[in-house]
Amino acid sequence: MKTSFPSSPLAVFSDAHAAFSSFVGSISSKPSHTITLKGSVDAELNLGIFGKTVINGIGFNTQVPLAGLNNLQLTYKYPIDFNFDAMPLVKLSSIIEIVNPSKLTLKLGDVSFSTATPSGYIGFSTIKNLNLVPGKNIVISTTALESNLPAANEFMNNLYSQDGQLSLTGHSASSANPALNGGLAAMNSKLVVPKGFEGTALSQAPSKNWSLKVLPTSGSTKKVQVTATFQSPYYGYPVKFVRATSDLNDNSAFADAVIPGFALFRFDDSLLFEVSGTGSTTVTFTASLSDNFTPGQKPQWQTLANYAAANGKIPVNFNWLATVILNNDGINREADWGTGLSADIAVGSDFASIVSFL
Numbered sequence: 001m002k003t004s005f006p007s008s009p010l011a012v013f014s015d016a017h018a019a020f021s022s023f024v025g026s027i028s029s030k031p032s033h034t035i036t037l038k039g040s041v042d043a044e045l046n047l048g049i050f051g052k053t054v055i056n057g058i059g060f061n062t063q064v065p066l067a068g069l070n071n072l073q074l075t076y077k078y079p080i081d082f083n084f085d086a087m088p089l090v091k092l093s094s095i096i097e098i099v100n101p102s103k104l105t106l107k108l109g110d111v112s113f114s115t116a117t118p119s120g121y122i123g124f125s126t127i128k129n130l131n132l133v134p135g136k137n138i139v140i141s142t143t144a145l146e147s148n149l150p151a152a153n154e155f156m157n158n159l160y161s162q163d164g165q166l167s168l169t170g171h172s173a174s175s176a177n178p179a180l181n182g183g184l185a186a187m188n189s190k191l192v193v194p195k196g197f198e199g200t201a202l203s204q205a206p207s208k209n210w211s212l213k214v215l216p217t218s219g220s221t222k223k224v225q226v227t228a229t230f231q232s233p234y235y236g237y238p239v240k241f242v243r244a245t246s247d248l249n250d251n252s253a254f255a256d257a258v259i260p261g262f263a264l265f266r267f268d269d270s271l272l273f274e275v276s277g278t279g280s281t282t283v284t285f286t287a288s289l290s291d292n293f294t295p296g297q298k299p300q301w302q303t304l305a306n307y308a309a310a311n312g313k314i315p316v317n318f319n320w321l322a323t324v325i326l327n328n329d330g331i332n333r334e335a336d337w338g339t340g341l342s343a344d345i346a347v348g349s350d351f352a353s354i355v356s357f358l
Helices: 014-029 150-158 178-184 295-311 349-357
Strands: 032-046 052-067 073-086 089-100 106-117 120-132 135-146 164-169 188-193 207-214 223-231 239-243 252-254 263-267 273-275 280-289 313-319 321-326 333-336 342-347
Touching: 014 032, 014 178, 073 188, 073 333, 089 120, 106 150, 106 178, 120 150, 120 164, 135 150, 207 349, 223 273, 273 280, 295 313, 295 349
Parallel strands: 207 342
Antiparallel strands: 032 052, 073 089, 089 135, 106 120, 106 164, 120 135, 164 188, 207 223, 223 280, 239 273, 239 321, 252 263, 252 313, 263 280, 313 342, 321 333
């Protein structure tokens, strides 16, 4: 006899929490777990010319193997930000991939794991609203590093010279659900944070299709008009762009390929947008010409204007820490939108007029 079950809730009786926790623990930590199905069925037999008859109460008792989570296989994808606002806690938010090798869809809610390196405990890692479907799952994980602990300090200090080896284990309060919590306590997962975040990558560039327009007022206001198309670089998570400037960084676009170290413009906070995880939006905003927009720098601006006239574009790279909110979680994150990212900014004949303002 073969049969299948549609999706249905699993009812756990109050006196069965211990057994259910044991089941969750086995499913969480082992490659497979065997369950026993017992019951009875009524069978209708078609006897042809003799008609149909029903045999009631045919018993069955069978063992069925279920693929387990095998302690969850974790892969580090990309660092979102470091947050130092709650010292001595340093919060490292990252995008990680969790492989669910089972056929089960698990809605675990908010979960946390005790996090340690080979040198010792360093803090807790938390994943909000964790829903695991079969296969690959992309989630946001936040590790609260207790910087007053020697192992946590060692992890942070060595991260740019060696891989960070992390062990994430369940604990007595991994979940607010007591039936789940006992099972999650059995979980022990490994995560490698690559040295200097080498090899980590955004899912796509956060921006494209840049252009710049010199305004008739640019000479007095030192403002230019910039247009670009923005999209989420965070593996399908929606982005709300909160602030283009930073108190810690000179957020600018540098024309290094034309004049090394030469800043074209500095970002203003006129840039605001929201975008879904899969969509894009085109925004026009103002930006300030850099501090080197002075008569003494006129030869450099002429060089830039000559390049723009010949090529119709100015290649730039960004030095940019932007404040964003991911997945509508209300948390302001100062994220790196500059390292390794560049763009060709299209310019028209109006760019030549920029020299006349000096």
